[in-house]
Amino acid sequence: MKRIIVFLTTLFGLATAGFGQTADTATTTSLWDDPMLTFYIVVGFIFVVVVLVLLVALYMLQVLNFMVKQATRERSERLGITYQEEPSFWSKLWDKSNDFVPMEKEKDILLDHNYDGIRELDNHLPPWWTGLFYVTIVFALAYLGFYHLSDTLPLPIKEYENELAVAEEQARKMKASNPVAAIDETNVTIVTDALALADGKTTFLTNCASCHRKDGGGDIGPNLTDEYWKHGGSVQEIFKVVRHGVQGTNMIAWEGFISPEKMQNVSSYILTMKGSNPENPKKPEGEIYTPKPETTSDTTKVQASL
Ligand code: HEC
Structure with a gap:
């Protein structure tokens, strides 16, 4: 938590005031005594730079895309063909992950039985759903392996006990350093x-x-x-x-x-x-x-x- 705060403060500092000033105003908090501070600042700086570069790249791509479309449209006009825009990446992804049966073909997947006029449309599960389902199976197996079979990672009760042990150790240290509070x-x-x-x-x-x-x-x-x-x-x-x-x-x-x-x-x-x-x-x-x-x-x- 402390690290996250340092990280975010660093980011914020970078975005608003710059290095010198943040360091000045922050001398009062103990967060700034953290020996890893330089590391966080560097990581924060790299993070900001990467985000900026990505934003610029995205913008350039957008412009390029627009120009290509423009050129294609002009060329097809010259050749006398009606220009048909290609579906975008997102609409293709949408279609692919849902894989809807087109409305005109629905009668092909209608099942024969008829319950008082109610009939069943045998639609298949959307691929995003089955994908998610397989992911949960893999997750469950990995969880079983790591937490229950091999004990590589601690279960919640163990985690709780570990934290209690840490807290007890801290309390013991505190008592040792301050006998009056420990009466x-x-x-x-x-x-x-x-x-x-x-x-x-x-x-x-x-x-x-x-x-x-x-x-x-x-x-x-x-x-x-x-x-x-x-x-x-x-x-x-x-x-x-x-x-x-x-x-x-x-x-x-x-x-x-x-x-x-x-x-x-x-x-x-x-x-x-x-x-x-x-x-x-x-x-x-x-x-x-x-x-x-x-x-x-x-x-x-x-x-x-x-
Ligand atoms: C609001 C009233 C009240 C205040 C204020 C109060 N007490 Fe009491 N105290 C009592 C009562 C009533 C009992 C008896 C409890 C019982 O019946 O076991 C008691 C019991 C005690 C006993 C045990 C007595 C025995 O016979 O074993 C001690 C010692 C004591 N109080 C100390 C203090 C001290 C020290 C303070 C101040 C920091 C304090 N009390 C403030 C009402 C009060």
């Missing part, structure tokens, strides 16, 4: 530095306080300062609730509204409110949460299997 409930940690917690507090006050109260004491949403949790009180579990929300409740999924880093900060901030005993707290909901000795569930699993 999720499997690798979220409790952050302790003041700046991050202050950021978490701001997020909490702007987005969450309306339901959980400024002090976290709970209102529409549960009390976040006590030991009772509906969905677990580990940072992973809190992050998960914040990220995906709780379906069917007022707790929406915040993913997409708040960056993963901010979700980590606000989850950590919530944990700092534990035991702050705000006034008039909402009564406990859920179960008492006792932290497991290991912080990440992954290590617990590994230990369990040892």
Whole structure:
């Protein structure tokens, strides 16, 4: 797709502004960093030249044709013969690909049987149709061979899987190069530095306080300062609730509204409110949460299997 865009832009540039100017105006887009750019420009240039040459040739042919006809007409007039124009290439092609039975000969192909006055005209299939039919047979055989028998080309499901693999690889690279964007409930940690917690507090006050109260004491949403949790009180579990929300409740999924880093900060901030005993707290909901000795569930699993 990117290549096609470069190719078309190049063509457009050639047609309107010329090389120098397009290169100037386009320095902002990353398309122009493409190392193949010179190649596209050359190919685009050749393409334009070829099209122009073809147009000129077509025009010359037209003129020549006209002159030949003119000369023939004049000569036949001199010889006293009535000039009859030859059918054009297109009308010949039309006749050939349809191969109609002339109207006068239709009675020859009329079949004998007669259904209450309706009779059958045994016209043959037009050659363009049979031709197409044979092409589909050849195509089907080639398709069968390439896709199903020899596995040279990937079937749609395989193609889909390949693209998924490419996307996964890209996602992995992106995560590796940008760890902050890659925070999720499997690798979220409790952050302790003041700046991050202050950021978490701001997020909490702007987005969450309306339901959980400024002090976290709970209102529409549960009390976040006590030991009772509906969905677990580990940072992973809190992050998960914040990220995906709780379906069917007022707790929406915040993913997409708040960056993963901010979700980590606000989850950590919530944990700092534990035991702050705000006034008039909402009564406990859920179960008492006792932290497991290991912080990440992954290590617990590994230990369990040892
Ligand atoms: C529109 C109201 C509303 C807003 C805004 C809201 N919440 Fe909630 N929240 C709820 C409700 C309701 C629940 C309880 C869901 C349930 O019943 O499981 C909840 C549950 C939670 C829980 C799980 C509590 C538990 O007991 O397991 C956490 C953590 C939480 N919210 C954090 C947040 C954070 C962080 C924000 C801001 C980014 C936020 N909420 C914004 C309504 C809200």
